[in-house]
Amino acid sequence: MVSLPRWLARPLFYLGLAVYAFLLVLPLLNLFAASFKSDGELFAPGFWPANPTLEPYQEALQKYPLARYLLNSLVVALGTTLGVLLLSATLGYALARIPFTGQGLLFGFVVAMLLIPGEVTFLPLYLLVQQLGWLNSYTALIVPFMASPLGIFLLRQFIKSLPQDLFDAARIDGAGHLRMLWHVALPLAAPALGALAALTFLGSWNMYLWPLVTINRSEMMTAQIAVAQVQNVEVTSWNVVAATAILVLFPTLVAFLLAQRFFVRGIALGGLKG
Amino acid sequence: MSVERRETPWIRAKPQTRFRGGEGLEATLLVVPGVALMLLFIVWPTLNAFWLSFHRENLLGTSREWVGLANYAEMFRDPAFWRSVGATFVFAAIVAPVQLVLGLVAALMVARPFPGVNLFRTLFFLTTAVPTAVAAVAWGWFLHPVGGTLNRALEAIGLSRQPWLTSPELALPALAVVTAWAGVGFTAILLTAGLQQIPEELYEAARIDGAGSWTQFWRITLPLLSPTLFLVALLILLSSLTAFGQIHLLTRGGPMESTTVWIYRVYQDAFFNFRFYYASAQAVALFLVLLLLAALQFRFFGRRVHYG
Numbered sequence: 001m002v003s004l005p006r007w008l009a010r011p012l013f014y015l016g017l018a019v020y021a022f023l024l025v026l027p028l029l030n031l032f033a034a035s036f037k038s039d040g041e042l043f044a045p046g047f048w049p050a051n052p053t054l055e056p057y058q059e060a061l062q063k064y065p066l067a068r069y070l071l072n073s074l075v076v077a078l079g080t081t082l083g084v085l086l087l088s089a090t091l092g093y094a095l096a097r098i099p100f101t102g103q104g105l106l107f108g109f110v111v112a113m114l115l116i117p118g119e120v121t122f123l124p125l126y127l128l129v130q131q132l133g134w135l136n137s138y139t140a141l142i143v144p145f146m147a148s149p150l151g152i153f154l155l156r157q158f159i160k161s162l163p164q165d166l167f168d169a170a171r172i173d174g175a176g177h178l179r180m181l182w183h184v185a186l187p188l189a190a191p192a193l194g195a196l197a198a199l200t201f202l203g204s205w206n207m208y209l210w211p212l213v214t215i216n217r218s219e220m221m222t223a224q225i226a227v228a229q230v231q232n233v234e235v236t237s238w239n240v241v242a243a244t245a246i247l248v249l250f251p252t253l254v255a256f257l258l259a260q261r262f263f264v265r266g267i268a269l270g271g272l273k274g
Numbered sequence: 275m276s277v278e279r280r281e282t283p284w285i286r287a288k289p290q291t292r293f294r295g296g297e298g299l300e301a302t303l304l305v306v307p308g309v310a311l312m313l314l315f316i317v318w319p320t321l322n323a324f325w326l327s328f329h330r331e332n333l334l335g336t337s338r339e340w341v342g343l344a345n346y347a348e349m350f351r352d353p354a355f356w357r358s359v360g361a362t363f364v365f366a367a368i369v370a371p372v373q374l375v376l377g378l379v380a381a382l383m384v385a386r387p388f389p390g391v392n393l394f395r396t397l398f399f400l401t402t403a404v405p406t407a408v409a410a411v412a413w414g415w416f417l418h419p420v421g422g423t424l425n426r427a428l429e430a431i432g433l434s435r436q437p438w439l440t441s442p443e444l445a446l447p448a449l450a451v452v453t454a455w456a457g458v459g460f461t462a463i464l465l466t467a468g469l470q471q472i473p474e475e476l477y478e479a480a481r482i483d484g485a486g487s488w489t490q491f492w493r494i495t496l497p498l499l500s501p502t503l504f505l506v507a508l509l510i511l512l513s514s515l516t517a518f519g520q521i522h523l524l525t526r527g528g529p530m531e532s533t534t535v536w537i538y539r540v541y542q543d544a545f546f547n548f549r550f551y552y553a554s555a556q557a558v559a560l561f562l563v564l565l566l567l568a569a570l571q572f573r574f575f576g577r578r579v580h581y582g
């Protein structure tokens with residue numbers, strides 16, 4: 001293959017990048033454009049609205065308690081993330097730094113749990129949560145997902161890789177395990193914790209099947225299920241559906257833009273490197 | 275976990291004390307909550323899934339009775355079950371290559387730094403931040419039979435409009451493309467991380483030997499990236515076998531059950547057809563398929579990670 005001269009290769013590379021990026025975000029741009037179209041303009045030709053209007057947003061916010069749905073999702077995602085961070089850090093630390101009988105066995109157990117595809121056990125999990133009386137509550141959406149084998153595994157690996165000298169020094173200063181976890185391990189594990197937090201938050205925010213079956217009281221619905229419900233009701237008002245979807249997209253989009261660099265670096269650290 | 279430093283021998287004794295005094299209490303405090311939750315919410319439901327699948331509800335739906343393998347026997351004779359299995363694998367067979375190729379193209383473009391790389395990384399990784407329901411709605415509108423941009427574009431170049439999500443032939447492939455699109459960001463992130471592990475010196479040496487970018491791709495990038503590619507392909511396969519949200523939102527398993535994939539069948543039988551135990555048997559079967567794939571991934575993954 002003949003290689004292109006440099007003055008031509010550079011602009012062509014950027015052109016390729018721009019076209020590819022445009023095609024990838026096109027469905028989102030299209031949704032964004034629709035969310036500013038009036039009912040009359042929705043099915044008219046033209047990608048962008050000729051007369052942008054906020055009516056779809058007003059209608060969506062008036063007819064549906066979207067703030068409540070977003071709050072529900074936020075509570076669930078934050079609760080799950082905090083729980084996962086806490087339990088992964090404590091169990092991960094114990095597996096990495098406290099020698100006790102059966103430690104190898106327990107680590108083997110965590111690794112085995114990694115293999116279990118959780119999506120498929122939702123029927124027995126549903127019965128369990130029903131028996132516990134947790135249907136239609138935040139508890140149902142948070143507690144079953146707080147002990148994450150992946151999180152425990154990642155933090156155990158990370159804490160294990162920290163230099164022993166630091167822990168020896170803390171031990172000489174009289175620190176117990178709880179203080180070593182809090183003052184030595186956790187500050188150093190910040191990149192791993194950050195990546196785990198981002199993954200957990202997105203995973204929880206994205207839950208669909210589980211809230212669909214465990215929540216049927218309207219005020220407890222999460223944002224994802226609310227989008228499905230709005231789409232189900234507003235069969236022809238795609239502008240209102242689009243406005244709802246954009247409002248639901250907004251928080252994760254902002255979080256992603258803020259955390260992006262952290263996220264990419266953390267994943268490389270997480271052991272998934274090639 | 276031995277302490278190497280000889281000048282402080284009294285430290286060495288410490289790790290050998292097992293659960294004594296305050297240390298034991300601390301260890302218990304750190305270990306027990308996580309283990310208890312895993313036992314209750316992972317181990318117990320998994321075991322119970324098998325147990326449930328050996329039962330059936332009585333006619334009134336008031337209690338259950340033991341039926342042994344009857345649910346499985348029925349499942350193997352049930353054409354609806356096999357249709358859902360077929361749909362699942364067709365779906366996964368489209369999602370995996372499409373998502374892998376789209377993600378690889380994106381990762382190849384942004385793995386190495388250049389002016390403006392951060393902007394393009396953000397755009398290429400963006401779908402990571404898009405919740406399933408939002409992705410589904412975006413595509414529902416993009417593929418809309420009347421107002422959809424895709425059909426408008428097709429018409430503008432002289433082709434005819436297609437009923438993307440409402441025809442039994444097109445709905446499943448269309449949903450597969452939606453799914454692949456939604457996963458491109460995450461795939462690109464993983465592959466970018468993989469590409470960045472390949473030493474730059476290899477490319478420099480190849481350039482000195484006169485290798486063009488095509489040769490470099492086939493002789494350096496692809497062989498060295500192949501472990502990551504394999505792992506990512508398995509991850510995509512695993513997640514596409516349980517894709518649910520986009521299907522529920524866009525087609526409800528239709529038209530004519532063409533998009534009723536395995537997990538969707540389980541959901542429908544359990545919550546709409548009042549056959550919770552039959553659904554459990556189908557879920558267990560799906561569970562075993564996924565476990566097999568996960569074990570494959572793990573064997574592979576295990577060789578590459580230090581457990582030390």
